[in-house]
Amino acid sequence: MALSIRKFDVVIVGAGGSGLRAALELSSAGLKVAVLSKVFPTRSHTVAAQGGVGAALGNMGEDSWQWHMYDTIKGSDWLGDQDAIEFMCRTAPEVVIELEHFGMPFDRNDNGTIYQRPFGGHSANFGEKPVQRSCCAADRTGHAMLHALYQRNVYARTQFFVEWMALDLVRDAEGAVLGVTALEMETGQVVLFHAKATLFATGGGGRIFHSSTNAFINTGDGVGMAARAGIPLEDMEFWQFHPTGVAGAGVLITEGVRGEGGILLNKNGERFMERYAPTMKDLASRDVVSRAMATEIKEGRGAGEHADHILLKLDHLGPEVIDKRLPGIREIAIKFANVDPIKEPIPVVPTCHYQMGGIPTNYRGEVIVPEGGAVPGFYAAGECGCASIHGANRLGTNSLTDLLVMGRSAGMSVLEYLKGHGSHRPLPNDAGENALARLARLDGQQGGEDVNEVRGEIQRTMQAHCGVFRFPDMLAQGVEKIRALEGRMARTGIKDKSMVFNTARIEALELDNIYETARATMVCAQAREESRGAHDRADFPKRDDEKWLKHSLWYKAGDRLAYKAVNLKPLTVESIEPKARVY
Amino acid sequence: MPLDGRERERLRWRSRRGLLELDLVLQRFWSPPGPDLDEAQGRALARLLAMPDNDLLDLVMDRVPNADPALEQVLVRLKAA
Numbered sequence: 001m002a003l004s005i006r007k008f009d010v011v012i013v014g015a016g017g018s019g020l021r022a023a024l025e026l027s028s029a030g031l032k033v034a035v036l037s038k039v040f041p042t043r044s045h046t047v048a049a050q051g052g053v054g055a056a057l058g059n060m061g062e063d064s065w066q067w068h069m070y071d072t073i074k075g076s077d078w079l080g081d082q083d084a085i086e087f088m089c090r091t092a093p094e095v096v097i098e099l100e101h102f103g104m105p106f107d108r109n110d111n112g113t114i115y116q117r118p119f120g121g122h123s124a125n126f127g128e129k130p131v132q133r134s135c136c137a138a139d140r141t142g143h144a145m146l147h148a149l150y151q152r153n154v155y156a157r158t159q160f161f162v163e164w165m166a167l168d169l170v171r172d173a174e175g176a177v178l179g180v181t182a183l184e185m186e187t188g189q190v191v192l193f194h195a196k197a198t199l200f201a202t203g204g205g206g207r208i209f210h211s212s213t214n215a216f217i218n219t220g221d222g223v224g225m226a227a228r229a230g231i232p233l234e235d236m237e238f239w240q241f242h243p244t245g246v247a248g249a250g251v252l253i254t255e256g257v258r259g260e261g262g263i264l265l266n267k268n269g270e271r272f273m274e275r276y277a278p279t280m281k282d283l284a285s286r287d288v289v290s291r292a293m294a295t296e297i298k299e300g301r302g303a304g305e306h307a308d309h310i311l312l313k314l315d316h317l318g319p320e321v322i323d324k325r326l327p328g329i330r331e332i333a334i335k336f337a338n339v340d341p342i343k344e345p346i347p348v349v350p351t352c353h354y355q356m357g358g359i360p361t362n363y364r365g366e367v368i369v370p371e372g373g374a375v376p377g378f379y380a381a382g383e384c385g386c387a388s389i390h391g392a393n394r395l396g397t398n399s400l401t402d403l404l405v406m407g408r409s410a411g412m413s414v415l416e417y418l419k420g421h422g423s424h425r426p427l428p429n430d431a432g433e434n435a436l437a438r439l440a441r442l443d444g445q446q447g448g449e450d451v452n453e454v455r456g457e458i459q460r461t462m463q464a465h466c467g468v469f470r471f472p473d474m475l476a477q478g479v480e481k482i483r484a485l486e487g488r489m490a491r492t493g494i495k496d497k498s499m500v501f502n503t504a505r506i507e508a509l510e511l512d513n514i515y516e517t518a519r520a521t522m523v524c525a526q527a528r529e530e531s532r533g534a535h536d537r538a539d540f541p542k543r544d545d546e547k548w549l550k551h552s553l554w555y556k557a558g559d560r561l562a563y564k565a566v567n568l569k570p571l572t573v574e575s576i577e578p579k580a581r582v583y
Numbered sequence: 584m585p586l587d588g589r590e591r592e593r594l595r596w597r598s599r600r601g602l603l604e605l606d607l608v609l610q611r612f613w614s615p616p617g618p619d620l621d622e623a624q625g626r627a628l629a630r631l632l633a634m635p636d637n638d639l640l641d642l643v644m645d646r647v648p649n650a651d652p653a654l655e656q657v658l659v660r661l662k663a664a
Contacts, residue, residue: 039601043599043601047602047635047636047637048601048603143635147635163596213603215599215600215602215603215606216599216606216610217600217601249603251604331644335608336607501593506596
């Protein structure tokens, strides 16, 4: 297969919020910027964000970035790096105002300032009382953000390569990153994008779980490419889950359903929450409910043919209450669970929502590895990066704050880097061969493993063995099962070998990234013997700061693990020392 | 005229969306053996897929009425998927 080469100052992979924000910084400075995206930019998964952007503007009452910083550190269960968290919270108001000037139609107060919505976990005066901090555009915040940023990029002459899939990083003998190889879906042609700097903004990999709120495009592409290029992955054991997604589909059923009187039942029809939380029952906190659901399933009391879900019963509320108080729920249940909750319970299961870990960076978006510090020419931002702002759990609204702040910060760092690195580094002779070899192997595979089957096996393994509540025996088996899939992964095959818009080929290539992401998650989760934030272990129920106040680093080669210290020192203010995380 | 095979594949890829709900509906729409589509229906589907995700979801979930008769036939099939 011929490999043509195209030269740009910067190549950005991913055109969601962080990729677009970074591209704008660079194109506005007059650089030649290529942005590669599997789908049209405004159809990136950022479009699903409804909650808003957290920023201490103080439009609804007194607020400060220090309070936002405290809430973020507490949310992270002290695993977040405090320099990065200070940087994000301090910069957040600036990037929000900037976005307003880019044309983002934020909801407004009567006096013209941006309206801010209340959101769980955000407080005034270091946990004293709730504060309204979330800036939103009705329930279409992500959608409005993508449109505003995309239009500004068109104006700034960013060059978009839409329906292109990045395949692999290109590095030289010194480890510097020189760009990526990418496949154009329209033609099947592979092109090497040779760049002075490469920035990953590929989003999360939530599709590694069987039940996920993530769109199908979220296959951990950046994380997979980084792992294959020898870059370690940070804190991959930390994934945020929501207790009630529709089993088999992932669409969320709001917690308001339990607030209105919905109850959870196991396969015997038992209201099991009475055993786990005798007082609060189904209204216990999210982690208590998730843990109880996972325990019921693990102990064989799950419902359904595979005993793999829980039943959310609403019919006792009556059709009037359901239609009046929970209007969207009935349509979601009918459409995505194929049940009418007026008559039957909704099958639900704890569902993956957000990836806290990723490619290790500092708050400048520079990719940082133990072997030599910053990787020359390589940057990451948004959900695929790990600065680490979210630590062991992400505070609501901080995903959009992260992608704006880190997208811009990574863009600014690239500008700084290019001042001293004005020319392209020469490509090694074998540049791009790793990607071509992957494609040749796939196309040449006879009688290969079915991609859908292997993907399903990975997703079911992750869900059962490494879900919201983790058991030692299940984790140990899970590591074995994931490792055992390596052989099948090496033999995936496709029947359709055509070059033009070959969806089967794309899905096979995505599966490689799903596998790296899943394997890193499973291995890190088994190794971390404590419970912290979203990582909840049945055998180690407490946080252990003495042994585990550190970030995990997973290397693909040999499934090797290393660890690095959490940065407890903010940039300009006093450290917020670890204490119990109680809400 | 039935829709060209590669055009079908293009539309199938463009059925990958930013919103999970649409991914699920479109996955069912394309589930084997896949929908029968002629060229006109292919054009209608292409126009639906070119819409912003939230607007398309509103149509598919019947939250807003469809104002374009040319889209109706394919939209009905999407809703039934």
